[in-house]
Amino acid sequence: MSQPFDYIEIKIPAKPEYVGVVRLTSSGIAGRMGFSYDDIEDLKIAISEACTNAVQHAYKSTNIGEVVIGFALFKDRLEVMVADHGESFNFQELKSQLGPYDQEGVSVEIMREGGLGLYLIESLMDEVRIQHKEGVTVYMTKYLEGEKVELDAETVST
Numbered sequence: 710m711s712q713p714f715d716y717i718e719i720k721i722p723a724k725p726e727y728v729g730v731v732r733l734t735s736s737g738i739a740g741r742m743g744f745s746y747d748d749i750e751d752l753k754i755a756i757s758e759a760c761t762n763a764v765q766h767a768y769k770s771t772n773i774g775e776v777v778i779g780f781a782l783f784k785d786r787l788e789v790m791v792a793d794h795g796e797s798f799n800f801q802e803l804k805s806q807l808g809p810y811d812q813e814g815v816s817v818e819i820m821r822e823g824g825l826g827l828y829l830i831e832s833l834m835d836e837v838r839i840q841h842k843e844g845v846t847v848y849m850t851k852y853l854e855g856e857k858v859e860l861d862a863e864t865v866s867t
Contacts (some may be wrong), residue, residue, distance in 0.1 A: 794844025
Protein backbone atom coordinates (compact mmCIF):
# COMPACT_ATOMS: atom_id res chain seq x y z
CA MET A 710 0.00 0.00 0.00
CA SER A 711 1.49 3.33 -1.00
CA GLN A 712 1.85 6.18 1.43
CA PRO A 713 -0.45 9.17 0.81
CA PHE A 714 1.22 12.36 -0.40
CA ASP A 715 0.43 15.80 -1.73
CA TYR A 716 1.56 16.48 -5.26
CA ILE A 717 2.46 19.81 -6.85
CA GLU A 718 3.48 20.14 -10.49
CA ILE A 719 4.69 23.21 -12.35
CA LYS A 720 5.64 23.64 -15.97
CA ILE A 721 8.04 26.37 -17.05
CA PRO A 722 9.26 27.48 -20.47
CA ALA A 723 12.76 26.15 -21.14
CA LYS A 724 14.29 29.58 -20.54
CA PRO A 725 16.88 30.52 -17.90
CA GLU A 726 14.80 33.37 -16.49
CA TYR A 727 12.23 30.90 -15.12
CA VAL A 728 14.66 28.79 -13.06
CA GLY A 729 14.36 31.40 -10.28
CA VAL A 730 10.62 30.70 -10.11
CA VAL A 731 11.40 27.03 -9.47
CA ARG A 732 13.94 27.98 -6.77
CA LEU A 733 11.33 30.10 -4.97
CA THR A 734 8.71 27.38 -5.27
CA SER A 735 11.15 24.76 -3.95
CA SER A 736 12.07 26.98 -1.03
CA GLY A 737 8.42 27.58 -0.13
CA ILE A 738 7.53 23.89 -0.29
CA ALA A 739 10.57 22.79 1.73
CA GLY A 740 10.01 25.51 4.32
CA ARG A 741 6.38 24.50 4.72
CA MET A 742 7.47 20.88 5.25
CA GLY A 743 9.86 21.87 8.04
CA PHE A 744 13.25 21.40 6.41
CA SER A 745 16.21 23.17 8.02
CA TYR A 746 17.72 26.26 6.42
CA ASP A 747 20.73 24.24 5.17
CA ASP A 748 18.53 21.53 3.69
CA ILE A 749 16.37 24.15 1.95
CA GLU A 750 19.50 25.66 0.41
CA ASP A 751 20.68 22.21 -0.71
CA LEU A 752 17.27 21.51 -2.26
CA LYS A 753 17.24 24.83 -4.09
CA ILE A 754 20.70 24.24 -5.54
CA ALA A 755 20.01 20.64 -6.61
CA ILE A 756 16.62 21.42 -8.16
CA SER A 757 17.87 24.51 -9.97
CA GLU A 758 20.88 22.52 -11.28
CA ALA A 759 18.50 19.94 -12.75
CA CYS A 760 16.33 22.69 -14.26
CA THR A 761 19.33 24.60 -15.63
CA ASN A 762 20.67 21.42 -17.23
CA ALA A 763 17.30 20.86 -18.91
CA VAL A 764 17.04 24.48 -20.07
CA GLN A 765 20.58 24.58 -21.45
CA HIS A 766 20.74 21.18 -23.12
CA ALA A 767 17.33 19.65 -23.78
CA TYR A 768 16.05 21.98 -26.46
CA LYS A 769 19.26 23.23 -28.09
CA SER A 770 18.07 22.73 -31.65
CA THR A 771 14.70 24.50 -31.30
CA ASN A 772 15.03 26.74 -28.22
CA ILE A 773 11.35 25.93 -27.65
CA GLY A 774 10.18 23.56 -24.96
CA GLU A 775 9.03 23.11 -21.42
CA VAL A 776 10.48 21.70 -18.23
CA VAL A 777 8.10 19.91 -15.88
CA ILE A 778 8.88 19.86 -12.17
CA GLY A 779 6.88 17.56 -9.87
CA PHE A 780 7.01 17.72 -6.07
CA ALA A 781 5.67 14.81 -3.99
CA LEU A 782 5.33 15.86 -0.34
CA PHE A 783 5.44 12.92 2.06
CA LYS A 784 5.45 13.03 5.85
CA ASP A 785 9.17 12.18 6.02
CA ARG A 786 10.59 13.33 2.67
CA LEU A 787 10.32 15.46 -0.45
CA GLU A 788 10.58 13.73 -3.81
CA VAL A 789 11.22 15.91 -6.86
CA MET A 790 11.20 15.05 -10.56
CA VAL A 791 12.56 17.36 -13.24
CA ALA A 792 11.64 16.26 -16.76
CA ASP A 793 12.77 18.00 -19.93
CA HIS A 794 10.47 16.37 -22.45
CA GLY A 795 7.77 18.88 -21.59
CA GLU A 796 4.93 16.46 -20.99
CA SER A 797 2.99 16.08 -17.79
CA PHE A 798 3.64 12.75 -16.12
CA ASN A 799 2.13 10.26 -13.70
CA PHE A 800 4.44 10.62 -10.70
CA GLN A 801 4.01 7.08 -9.33
CA GLU A 802 4.29 5.42 -12.75
CA LEU A 803 7.44 7.29 -13.74
CA LYS A 804 9.00 6.74 -10.30
CA SER A 805 8.55 2.97 -10.67
CA GLN A 806 10.40 3.00 -14.01
CA LEU A 807 13.49 4.82 -12.76
CA GLY A 808 16.68 3.02 -11.88
CA PRO A 809 19.47 4.08 -9.54
CA TYR A 810 21.84 6.79 -10.70
CA ASP A 811 25.09 5.00 -11.44
CA GLN A 812 28.00 7.33 -12.15
CA GLU A 813 30.17 4.48 -13.36
CA GLY A 814 27.63 3.17 -15.87
CA VAL A 815 26.35 6.43 -17.36
CA SER A 816 28.14 7.62 -20.46
CA VAL A 817 29.20 11.23 -20.85
CA GLU A 818 26.80 11.65 -23.79
CA ILE A 819 23.77 10.64 -21.71
CA MET A 820 24.78 12.97 -18.88
CA ARG A 821 25.20 15.73 -21.46
CA GLU A 822 27.44 18.61 -20.55
CA GLY A 823 25.75 18.73 -17.14
CA GLY A 824 27.83 15.91 -15.66
CA LEU A 825 29.22 18.17 -12.96
CA GLY A 826 25.71 19.39 -12.19
CA LEU A 827 24.56 15.80 -11.70
CA TYR A 828 27.52 15.18 -9.41
CA LEU A 829 26.49 18.23 -7.37
CA ILE A 830 22.87 17.04 -7.27
CA GLU A 831 23.99 13.64 -6.01
CA SER A 832 26.11 15.30 -3.32
CA LEU A 833 23.25 17.44 -2.02
CA MET A 834 20.35 14.98 -2.17
CA ASP A 835 19.81 11.72 -0.29
CA GLU A 836 18.77 9.72 -3.38
CA VAL A 837 19.13 10.45 -7.09
CA ARG A 838 17.87 8.45 -10.07
CA ILE A 839 17.93 9.32 -13.73
CA GLN A 840 15.97 8.18 -16.78
CA HIS A 841 16.95 9.02 -20.33
CA LYS A 842 14.03 7.92 -22.49
CA GLU A 843 12.12 10.56 -24.44
CA GLY A 844 14.17 13.29 -22.80
CA VAL A 845 15.83 13.19 -19.40
CA THR A 846 14.11 12.89 -16.04
CA VAL A 847 16.04 13.47 -12.83
CA TYR A 848 14.39 12.07 -9.71
CA MET A 849 15.66 13.36 -6.35
CA THR A 850 14.73 12.62 -2.74
CA LYS A 851 15.55 14.60 0.40
CA TYR A 852 14.55 13.17 3.79
CA LEU A 853 13.42 15.47 6.58
CA GLU A 854 15.73 13.87 9.11
CA GLY A 855 18.79 13.74 6.86
CA GLU A 856 19.96 10.62 5.04
CA LYS A 857 17.83 7.56 5.45
CA VAL A 858 19.60 4.92 7.54
CA GLU A 859 18.66 1.27 7.60
CA LEU A 860 16.61 0.40 10.67
CA ASP A 861 18.74 -2.65 11.49
CA ALA A 862 22.10 -0.94 10.96
CA GLU A 863 24.64 -1.57 13.68
CA THR A 864 25.95 1.39 15.64
CA VAL A 865 29.64 2.05 15.92
CA SER A 866 31.01 3.27 19.22
CA THR A 867 34.32 5.03 19.66
